[in-house]
Amino acid sequence: MGSYGSYVITSSVPSPDSDPHPGQLLALLGADVLGRHLSLRGHRVRHVRYCAKCPCPPPCHDLPALTAQARGERVQRSFLSLWQAGVWEQRELPGPRCEPCGRNLHETEVRGRCGYCAAPCNGTYCHMCERPQDAEHLAALRCVRCGQVPVRTTTRRLVLPLERWRERLVAYHAMDRAQAREPEAVGGRRQRAVLHTYLSELLGRELPAVPVSQEDGHGVPIPLAGWKGHVLDSWFSGAVGYAEAVAASLGRTGQWEETSGRSRVEKAPRIIDFAGVGQVFSHAVLRPVVLLALGAPELPNVVVGHEAARPPAGTPSAGRGTPEEAPDADALRFHLCLTGFGPEWGTASARAYADTVATVLTGGLETWTDTVLDLLAEDFGSTVPAAAPEGPPAAERGELMRRAERSLAAGSFSLQRAAEEFATVVDRAVADLQPLRRLRAAGRYSAYEARLVAHVELLASCAVAAGPLMPGWSAFLTGHLSIGPDEERGRMRSPAAGGTTRLVPAGARLPESVPAYFHEHMQVP
Structure with missing residues (x-):
């Protein structure tokens, strides 16, 4: 890859005005994953965080x-x-008043x-269907301070x-959607489609007038x-803070340190x-309307929205609760990527998290790792054979990156x-351990050796691909x-080379085993 771009990735911190829930972490998690991925690919990345009060960049941004x-x-x-430009309107709006609180x-x-969804x-x-609300039309309305109607x-x-x-909003999103058809975006458009x-559903009816003032x-x-x-x-205030944070960050994009030996094509940073x-x-x-x-x-x-965080229409909301054990940071990251979290964490969410750990991570990823290292230790003294990788794991490796x-x-x-595809690779690798053992038991040592090498390479490729x-x-x-x-970086920058370049060369000596990284969680009844 000879051309590298510049990216500004923005994400907001959870709002103090909304109920806290794990789904609020998805924006920060998504921004972190994309930033890691782009950095490994050689792009220049700046992550800007902001809130309703002020820009919140990391200290290294020096804003x-x-x-x-x-x-x-x-x-x-x-x-x-905006007042002088006639953007705001004064209106008499219906709203709630709490008599016991006197306000x-x-x-x-x-x-x-x-x-819309109850x-x-x-x-x-609404954190479930994402539609804007009108306090006048909410059902079962209560004051959060005293609980009265x-x-x-x-x-x-x-x-x-x-x-x-x-019209300007439609034009902006038409341009936004067209940009998603760039070569780097071919395939995997489900997120954008959602x-x-x-x-489309929102713009199919009259857009609301959103209050900007409050007592x-x-x-x-x-x-x-x-x-x-x-x-x-x-x-x-958050929209103004966003505009200022991004403008300040873009004003510094020309000061990024260049990497010697790379051919770069300077383009306007993508936000x-x-x-x-x-x-x-x-x-x-x-x-976007405020910025326009x-x-x-x-x-x-x-x-970027998060389709995984929104359950299908009619899905009941789980009651609040806490998981039985503190989660592993990486296990929780992966589970959030795989499933998303809705506004509520309860028994069903804790059970789903425990299931991800048990089936994909400990029962899948770690079982596969342990088996490959065990077979390599037993039959080859933990030294990677010289055979060329062959079999289904070799083909899987060629597509992974x-x-x-x-x-x-x-x-x-x-x-x-991304998480689903990683989980699918792990499932297929675990399923291929049986055919691998059958080759060994049948004495087909050349085929067994080539297939085991393919598993080593696929495992190494998974370790690299899972970095973000x-x-x-x-x-x-x-x-x-x-x-x-x-x-790692070279492999991420050249995914097309994934089927030919070995990450673990012949003759490399690997450990007989590795410590358990994830721990299983108690299943919630």
Whole structure:
């Protein structure tokens, strides 16, 4: 590969306004996996994290720190520029009021059931179906502070009428979708298809007017006469923080250190934005409209949602609970990639996690590793034979990196697809251990030797390919197999060479065994 690109990957931290749940980690996990994958492929990557209060980059990004006052002033300037441009409207909106608490309630201060899927949610977005909510129409409405049923009232609000921006929003996502057809994005478009199905359904009806003002004692004050005691909603502060964080990061892209000996073609950095559970409307609709209104040139090229986190319609919500044991970090990463987590963690989720560990990781990956090293130790003194790899594992190895590249390419990124393909490779490898033993028992030593070498190479390739998904286990096994970082990076950059270049050369001496990395979890009854 002779050309390398630049990427800015953005993800938000979990919002303090929403109920905490494991699904909020998916945006950070997806951004981390894509960043690792692109870095191993030789691309230059910058990960920008942000929140409703301010940009939140890692210390190495050296973005300027702002005081709360300075941040508030920047948000107010952006608000005023849109006010002068006629973006905001004043409307009288219906809303809830809690008489026992003596106050009008913000959308995040009520709980009820979604008017579309009946899942529990607040008055902003449903974490199950991702649709925007209206506190006026939530079923079983309650105040989160006292649990009482609010009464209906009318309040003065400033709103962003999204319907006005329909044409520009449709045009933006049409461009976004076209960019997903770049060569690197061929195959694995399920993630993009789910997002665009969601957008098509949303755009099939009138878009809502989203309030930007609220009555509250804290927050960035609205800098308009007659609006004392009203503050700007955190979603707008988050959009401004996002724009400033990305702009500051893009201003530094030319300062990335070049790597000697590489041929690079400089292109404008691609911006990949990750939305967690319950954030798709904000990331794919609300924020792009604000950025368009502000005239920001730095809109995401791709918005990545998480289809695995949204259960099929009608799926009942699990009750809250805790897993029986603390999870392994890599096991939890892999399980999140494979299945996604909805807004609730309960008995069903804990059982599914234990099943992933037992079937794919301990019963699959570690059983396969132990068997291959045992056979190599018993029959070849733990020294890799000189035979060329043959049999189904050799063919599987030839496709592994290409499938990983398709699943983790920026334009077609899918955590679930990448994890599913990895699990499928492990399942097939474990199933092939029986034919491998039959060759050994039948005395077909040449075929047995070539097939065992194929298993060694496939195992090594899995250890390299799993780097973005399970970095701890990948480093653990590549270390035991004596695969150096340069070999890993070279393999990731040249997936087409996966069928010809051996990671573990003939004559290499491998350990007789490796310690267990994952531990099984108690099955939840």
